[in-house]
Structure formats: structure tokens, C-alpha cells
Amino acid sequence: MSPAFASMKRAAEQPMQYAADWKARTGRKVVGLLPMHFPGELAHAAGCLPVVLQDDAEPVTVGQANVFNFYCGLNRSLIDQTMRGNFDGLDAIMFGDHCVQLLGTADVIRAERPSLPILFNQLCTTLDANWALRETLGTFEQLWKELEDLTGHEITTSSTLASIRLFNRSRAQMRRLYEMRRRGEIAISGRDMQTVVKSSMVMDRAEHVALMDELFAALPRQVGSSSDITVYLSGHMCHAPKPAIIDAIEESGARVVNDDLYVGWRFIHADMDESLPPIEAMARWYLDKNRKLPCPTRTMQGIDWEDYLLGEVERSQARGLIVLMVKFCEPHMYFYPEIKEAFDRAGIPHLLIETEHEEMPMEALKTRIETFVEIAKRRADSKAA
Amino acid sequence: MGSHVMDNVVAMTGSRPVFGTGERANKLKSTRFGSKLVNDYWNGVFAAKEEGKKVVWYNGTYIPPFFHSHDLVWVHGEAWSAMLAARHQEVGAQARGDQRGYDRELCSYARTHIGQMLIEMDKARAEGGAALEDPRMEAMMKLPPPDMIVNAYPYCSSGQQWDDITYRVFGKKVPMFTIQIPLLWGGRSDAGYMQGEEWHQRSRYVADQLIELTRFLEANTGRKFDFDRLSDTMGYIKKAAELRLEGMEMCKARPAPASFFDWIVSIAPMSFLPGDQNIVDYFQGVKEEITQRLLAGEGAVKNEKYRLFFDGMMNWNKVGWLADKFAQVNACVVAGRYTHMSFWQEPQLIDLKDPILGMAQNYLVCPNNHGAPIMIGEIEKHCDYYEIDGVVCHASRTCRGMTNSQFLIAGSAKKYGRQAMFFEGDVADESFYKDELLNVRLEAMVEAMEAKRRAA
Numbered sequence: 001m002s003p004a005f006a007s008m009k010r011a012a013e014q015p016m017q018y019a020a021d022w023k024a025r026t027g028r029k030v031v032g033l034l035p036m037h038f039p040g041e042l043a044h045a046a047g048c049l050p051v052v053l054q055d056d057a058e059p060v061t062v063g064q065a066n067v068f069n070f071y072c073g074l075n076r077s078l079i080d081q082t083m084r085g086n087f088d089g090l091d092a093i094m095f096g097d098h099c100v101q102l103l104g105t106a107d108v109i110r111a112e113r114p115s116l117p118i119l120f121n122q123l124c125t126t127l128d129a130n131w132a133l134r135e136t137l138g139t140f141e142q143l144w145k146e147l148e149d150l151t152g153h154e155i156t157t158s159s160t161l162a163s164i165r166l167f168n169r170s171r172a173q174m175r176r177l178y179e180m181r182r183r184g185e186i187a188i189s190g191r192d193m194q195t196v197v198k199s200s201m202v203m204d205r206a207e208h209v210a211l212m213d214e215l216f217a218a219l220p221r222q223v224g225s226s227s228d229i230t231v232y233l234s235g236h237m238c239h240a241p242k243p244a245i246i247d248a249i250e251e252s253g254a255r256v257v258n259d260d261l262y263v264g265w266r267f268i269h270a271d272m273d274e275s276l277p278p279i280e281a282m283a284r285w286y287l288d289k290n291r292k293l294p295c296p297t298r299t300m301q302g303i304d305w306e307d308y309l310l311g312e313v314e315r316s317q318a319r320g321l322i323v324l325m326v327k328f329c330e331p332h333m334y335f336y337p338e339i340k341e342a343f344d345r346a347g348i349p350h351l352l353i354e355t356e357h358e359e360m361p362m363e364a365l366k367t368r369i370e371t372f373v374e375i376a377k378r379r380a381d382s383k384a385a
Numbered sequence: 386m387g388s389h390v391m392d393n394v395v396a397m398t399g400s401r402p403v404f405g406t407g408e409r410a411n412k413l414k415s416t417r418f419g420s421k422l423v424n425d426y427w428n429g430v431f432a433a434k435e436e437g438k439k440v441v442w443y444n445g446t447y448i449p450p451f452f453h454s455h456d457l458v459w460v461h462g463e464a465w466s467a468m469l470a471a472r473h474q475e476v477g478a479q480a481r482g483d484q485r486g487y488d489r490e491l492c493s494y495a496r497t498h499i500g501q502m503l504i505e506m507d508k509a510r511a512e513g514g515a516a517l518e519d520p521r522m523e524a525m526m527k528l529p530p531p532d533m534i535v536n537a538y539p540y541c542s543s544g545q546q547w548d549d550i551t552y553r554v555f556g557k558k559v560p561m562f563t564i565q566i567p568l569l570w571g572g573r574s575d576a577g578y579m580q581g582e583e584w585h586q587r588s589r590y591v592a593d594q595l596i597e598l599t600r601f602l603e604a605n606t607g608r609k610f611d612f613d614r615l616s617d618t619m620g621y622i623k624k625a626a627e628l629r630l631e632g633m634e635m636c637k638a639r640p641a642p643a644s645f646f647d648w649i650v651s652i653a654p655m656s657f658l659p660g661d662q663n664i665v666d667y668f669q670g671v672k673e674e675i676t677q678r679l680l681a682g683e684g685a686v687k688n689e690k691y692r693l694f695f696d697g698m699m700n701w702n703k704v705g706w707l708a709d710k711f712a713q714v715n716a717c718v719v720a721g722r723y724t725h726m727s728f729w730q731e732p733q734l735i736d737l738k739d740p741i742l743g744m745a746q747n748y749l750v751c752p753n754n755h756g757a758p759i760m761i762g763e764i765e766k767h768c769d770y771y772e773i774d775g776v777v778c779h780a781s782r783t784c785r786g787m788t789n790s791q792f793l794i795a796g797s798a799k800k801y802g803r804q805a806m807f808f809e810g811d812v813a814d815e816s817f818y819k820d821e822l823l824n825v826r827l828e829a830m831v832e833a834m835e836a837k838r839r840a841a
């Protein structure tokens with residue numbers, strides 16, 4: 001493991017520890033971000049460390065008194081972590097999303113930590129409405145002011161532009177890594193890819209960018225085993241799937257070539273336009289997101305997640321699709337049947353794995369994945385013949 | 386949440402729980418008129434196409450005055466699912482949803498409604514081999530298919546996704562309009578119930594979208610929107626809403642002359658029935674009966690000993706059952722978040738000369754469209770006003786819109802010396818309801834209330 005990667009891994013595994021060290025080092029503020037559409041750029045421009053709040057591996061214990069067990073693992077874990085004091089190092093939380101479960105979580109955090117400011121600015125949910133741009137601009141202007149109040153100093157246009165450039169550069173680096181994997185130039189495991197993206201969500205971006213440069217220099221160029229069957233991973237809109245699940249997929253003779261996971265391609269796929277005034281760049285970035293990668297939490301007529309997936313599976317020459325569905329994730333549950341039917345019609349093998357925050361029966365899961373890989377192989381062979 | 390409503394619930398014979406004193410709820414008789422109104426309404430819906438009317442499917446808040454004023458027929462998805470559940474006819478629709486792969490943890494209103502759509506499609510295809518575009522399709526479907534879809538969902542993200550699926554089931558052709566009713570988070574220093582910068586800004590935002598809605602309706606019908614007619618319609622609604630609130634306030638009396646369950650069956654008239662003289666008559670009748678009971682000292686629960694507040698979405702499979710259940714332990718559920726904090730709850734905001742802003746504001750004050758502190762503050766006011774002894778939270782399994790703050794609500798109840806309990810169930814999926822759990826917890830709560838009284 002290269003030293004650069006080892007640093008990323010530390011940050012990804014202990015994000016709040018990383019944030020505490022950063023704060024001690026810089027004396028600046030740490031802002032937690034709830035997924036999934038809010039730009040960290042603004043908090044960065046305000047001189048803060050934006051940290052996308054992650055679920056952690058701990059089972060939900062004290063949190064149970066504040067959240068029902070029919071909420072998704074991210075929400076339950078966030079509440080549990082709040083009550084365990086994990087987020088006590090945060091100076092504020094920025095939050096603008098529309099998943100009903102997250103709204104409840106934010107309220108529990110507010111009740112448990114009344115002195116922690118929550119900068120709630122709800123984004124326009126109808127991306128193609130004729131008022132969407134006006135509203136979104138207003139939302140980000142409001143947030144701009146609130147961050148100024150939080151830090152006590154002005155956020156300048158030039159610092160915001162610099163943050164946008166930095167974040168664009170960071171995303172471009174990670175996309176390059178994705179591209180190399182897709183072309184089979186490097187063998188990077190799904191677990192390691194997750195570490196790369198997750199660490200970018202929680203680290204100082206400039207530091208992450210420097211580590212990425214080191215990583216590229218040290219990456220061994222090798223090709224994945226040609227006997228592996230290529231698969232595409234989809235789902236997990238708000239947080240990272242357990243690495244053990246990705247391991248199980250790869251140990252079953254599959255090679256992940258692409259994904260639309262939040263801790264993955266979804267997080268890095270779109271840049272902000274550096275030629276626009278920063279507020280407008282952010283607004284357009286948000287409003288155009290669905291055209292580039294559809295998100296089931298943001299419906300838009302004429303934009304279909306299943307069509308995107310069919311196209312991407314073909315482009316990345318994946319032989320099958322594995323859907324990782326977070327248990328109790330409503331946006332995903334609505335759209336899964338659409339995906340299933342589209343893939344059935346196209347004759348592309350697909351497998352649904354429902355993931356849980358708690359321990360999962362990995363042995364049974366492995367058997368299912370192995371069967372799926374066998375089917376995908378047979379299908380691929382018969383196509384080739 | 387939106388306005389989740391149904392027709393008047395017919396008590397199921399033989400569905401009485403054997404529990405407690407065996408006493409049954411003393412229901413208001415005047416609410417029966419609502420059943421007739423609701424039946425007439427649905428018959429109107431089923432006949433819409435024959436009458437050459439255009440049909441809007443909508444989800445969420447009580448926006449029908451816009452449709453009514455524009456001579457459209459409207460179908461409320463939640464009302465449809467709630468009605469199927471109340472009549473115990475939801476199972477088939479849910480099974481069809483399962484078959485297409487909708488997880489049973491998904492909002493059961495949505496699952497039921499979508500399942501029903503799929504069944505209608507299957508039927509039409511099997512009977513006529515018809516494509517969606519085939520004019521015969523319409524005649525074969527019980528629910529007239531939509532000419533337009535309108536979504537106006539406060540708080541719960543599920544609503545917008547549900548409507549997107551409807552749009553897809555109908556071949557992605559039906560024009561759809563989405564109104565965003567944003568959450569009033571209440572984080573700014575001037576925030577309060579119906580006050581502060583956020584309140585004013587959000588009110589304007591929703592009002593602007595409502596004006597856009599009228600343009601959408603004009604564009605899809607080729608007719609001009611009649612704002613005078615909207616004012617007329619709102620005149621009836623405002624009057625009915627005032628009568629309803631007056632009736633509710635009279636239930637401060639002991640024993641309470643009407644219960645939460647009477648207000649539950651009064652949701653349909655307030656939420657989606659046409660804004661005309663009938664709904665005024667309905668609430669006039671309810672108020673008169675309450676007045677008579679008040680004079681006679683007659684309660685909704687015989688021997689009312691405890692007064693409760695009901696939090697959460699209704700369990701539509703169990704309305705009559707639950708009404709009796711509480712009566713059997715001499716507990717009157719006097720008020721609830723769902724009934725007492727929604728559905729034109731602030732009629733004084735509606736200026737009949739220019740009703741749109743006030744309408745927007747009523748949509749915004751939906752009981753869970755506030756961040757928890759303000760919403761819970763409002764619950765506390767209700768509990769104080771009605772002198773509530775305990776809060777019962779229905780943890781409706783698939784409805785996060787209403788379960789979101791329930792731990793905080795239970796916490797606030799306890800803080801003010803009230804008992805609090807949870808029971809499991811769901812809005813429209815009976816399989817999540819556990820009768821034994823409710824029995825045990827309700828008995829324990831009654832004992833605690835009793836002990837507290839003895840100690841006082």
C-alpha cells in the first residue's frame with residue numbers, strides 16, 4: 001500500500017478523528033454535510049472543512065431510543081453517532097436535502113445538540129420547473145450569508161472560484177482513476193476505489209489532490225484477470241456499501257468496472273462551470289445533475305435512471321448489473337421495478353442485493369453472487385459464440 | 386404528509402376487539418351525511434369521462450379548489466388507497482404491487498395506489514388487448530385515467546416519487562405539474578408558528594407556484610382560469626373550516642362530545658370534497674350535534690375517565706376497531722395531530738377577495754411541515770387546551786412522514802407529565818398491526834394514568 005493511499009484510508013475509516021486533527025492544526029471550523037446534493041465548495045470557500053457525514057460500522061445502540069428500526073442504516077447510524085458524541089467536534093451541519101428520513105434525522109440532531117447550528121436550506125426539488133434556477137440561486141445566496149455569519153468573515157467571490165477549481169480538479173482526478181479501471185489499465189479493487197472517494201468526502205481537498213498525484217505516480221499498471229466477469233454496481237444513494245459486500249462480489253469472479261454509487265461515480269461525475277459567477281455555477285451544477293446521472297430523489301420528466309444504466313453498462317462493457325439497495329430506502333424502492341423491467345427486456349443479467357447496516361448473512365449472499373456470476377458468464381459466452 | 390383521507394368508515398361487524406369494559410364508542414350520527422357525499426363524489430369520478438370532463442390525479446395537500454373552480458374531476462391517490470383500506474379491499478392491489486417488485490417497506494398508500502393502477506391496466510389489456518392509447522382503455526378502467534397529474538406534497542419526499550411512477554405507468558405522456566411545498570425548518574432567530582422571515586418567504590414561494598398551477602390548468606384545457614370562482618369555492622371551504630374548528634373547540638368539555646375518530650371521518654369533507662354548500666351543511670350538522678351532546682352531558686366515550694391525544698397517520702384498516710378499543714378502557718381520544726392540525730386549519734388567513742396566499746399558507750402549516758420544535762410546540766398547545774392525560778403514537782410502519790418526530794413528541798409529553806405510548810401499525814397495510822401489543826401497552830398506560838391520579 002502506498003503511503004498516499006494509507007493516508008486516505010486512515011481518513012476514510014476515522015473521518016471525525018481526521019476532522020479533529022485538522023481543526024487542531026488549523027484552528028478553523030468543521031462543517032458536516034448531509035448527503036447528497038449539497039456542494040461542499042461553499043463551506044470550503046468559507047475556510048471550513050466540509051465533511052460528508054458517513055455511517056459508521058458500529059451497531060446502532062443508544063440511537064435506538066430516537067429512531068425506529070424501519071429507517072435506513074444511514075439515518076439510524078447518524079442518530080446513533082450523534083448520541084455517542086461522534087459529531088461533537090462539528091461546528092455546524094449543512095443540509096438541504098429532500099429525503100423525508102433525513103429531515104427527521106436532522107430534527108433529532110437538533111434536539112440532541114441544540115447548540116450545533118444546522119444550516120438548513122432546502123433545494124428546489126423540481127429541477128425542470130421554470131422557477132428552479134431562481135429558487136436555487138436564492139438557496140445558495142442564503143447559505144452563503146449563513147456561512148459568513150458562522151465564520152464571522154466575508155466569503156469572497158475569488159475564494160469561492162478557487163474552491164470550485166480545486167473541487168473540479170479533485171473530481172477530475174478521481175474520474176481519471178475510474179477511466180483507467182474501466183479500460184482495464186489498473187487493477188484497483190472496489191474496496192480501494194471506495195476509500196479513494198470516501199476520503200475525498202472527508203479530507204481537506206487540497207491534501208487529497210496532492211495525495212492523488214502521489215497515488216497516480218505509484219499505481220502499478222496491471223490488467224485485471226481476463227477470466228473475470230465485468231459488472232456494474234448501482235444504488236446506495238447516500239452512503240458507502242459495506243466493503244465486505246464488494247469484496248464478496250470480487251471474490252466470486254466478478255470485476256467491478258463502473259458504478260453509480262454515491263461514494264463513487266455519483267459523487268464525482270459532474271463539475272461546476274468555472275466560467276460562471278460562482279453562485280450560478282453551483283446552481284447550474286445542481287440543476288443539471290440529473291441530466292448527467294439521474295437521481296431517484298430528484299424526479300425529472302424525460303430523464304430515466306434505467307436508460308442511463310443500460311447505456312452505462314454497455315459503455316463500460318459490463319456483463320451484468322448488481323443493484324445494491326439500502327434496506328428501507330424509499331427513493332430506491334420506487335424505481336427498482338423500472339430498472340428490473342428494463343434489464344429484463346434487454347436480456348442483461350442483474351442481481352438485487354438488499355444491504356443492511358447490521359451484520360448481513362455473508363455466506364448466503366456469496367452463494368447468490370456466485371450463481372449470478374455463473375449466469376452472467378454463460379450469457380456472455382453464448383453471446384460471444 | 387398530505388391530506389390522507391377516506392370516505393366515512395362503516396363499522397365492520399364482528400371486528401370489535403374483546404377487551405376492557407366491552408363498551409363501544411358513541412359515534413356522532415351527523416357524520417353519516419359524509420358517507421353520502423363521499424359516495425356521490427366517487428360516482429362523479431367514475432362518470433367523469435362519460436360526462437366529457439377532464440381528470441386530474443393529484444397527491445398531497447388539499448388543492449381541489451383549483452380543480453373544482455376549473456370544472457375538472459380530481460382523484461386523490463391517498464384518498465383512494467385509504468378508502469380501499471377502510472373497506473378492506475386493499476389486499477389485491479398491494480399484491481399486484483409486490484408482484485412488480487415494490488418492496489413492502491415502501492409507503493403503503495403508494496403501493497396500494499400503484500398496485501391498483503397496474504390491475505386496471507392488466508384488466509384493460511386482457512379484456513380488450515388494448516394499448517394505452519386505445520380509447521376503449523378508458524371505459525374499461527374504474528378509475529378514469531389522468532389527463533393531468535399534479536403533485537403538491539408537503540414534507541414527505543415519497544409523494545413526488547410516487548407521482549413520478551404514476552406518470553410512468555401511464556406511458557410518460559400525461560402532463561405533470563409539481564408544486565414544492567418546502568419544509569419550515571424554523572432555524573432562524575425570528576422563526577415561530579406562522580411568523581418570521583422564512584414563513585413569509587415560503588408563503589410567497591408556494592403562492593407563486595399556485596398561480597403557475599392555474600396556468601398549467603389553462604394550458605391543458607384551453608380554458609381561462611376563473612379566479613372569481615375560486616373565491617366562491619373558498620367561501621364555502623372557509624365557512625366549513627370555521628364550523629369545524631368551533632366544533633373541535635367545544636370538545637374541551639368533559640366528557641368530550643366528539644372524539645378524534647369522529648374528526649377522522651370528517652376529514653374527507655374538509656380535505657377533498659367539492660367546496661359547496663354540502664360541506665357547510667355537513668359541519669353545521671356536526672356542530673349542532675356536538676352542541677346537543679354538550680347540553681345533555683353526553684360524551685363520545687361513556688364514562689370518560691382519561692383524555693388522550695393521537696399522534697400519527699391513521700390506520701385506515703382499523704378506524705372503528707380503534708375507536709372501540711379506546712372506549713373500552715374509558716379513554717377518549719379527544720384530539721390528534723392528523724385531525725386537529727391540518728386541513729384548512731387557519732381559515733382566517735384566507736382573504737376571499739384574493740385567496741391564494743392564504744391557501745398557500747394553509748398548505749404550509751400541514752402538521753409535519755414544520756421542524757420538530759415548532760410542530761411539537763403546537764402539539765403541546767393542543768394537549769394543554771384539551772387537558773390531555775396521555776399521548777398515543779401510532780408508529781405507522783411505512784410512513785416516515787408521520788413517524789419522523791415521534792420519539793421527540795413522546796419525550797415532550799413526558800416532560801409535561803403526560804403518559805406516552807407507541808403502537809405499531811400502518812396506514813394501509815394491515816399486516817403491520819399487532820393487536821396484542823396495543824392491548825398490553827394501552828392497559829399499562831391506563832394503569833399509569835390511574836396511579837398518577839391516585840397520587841394527586
Ligand code: SF4
Nearest residue numbers: 072099238326329330
Ligand atoms: S435516500 Fe435512501 S439511503 Fe439516503 S437517507 Fe434517504 S432512505 Fe436513506
Ligand code: SF4
Nearest residue numbers: 386492541543784786
Ligand atoms: S410515507 Fe406517509 S406522508 Fe409520505 S406519501 Fe406515504 S403516507 Fe404520505
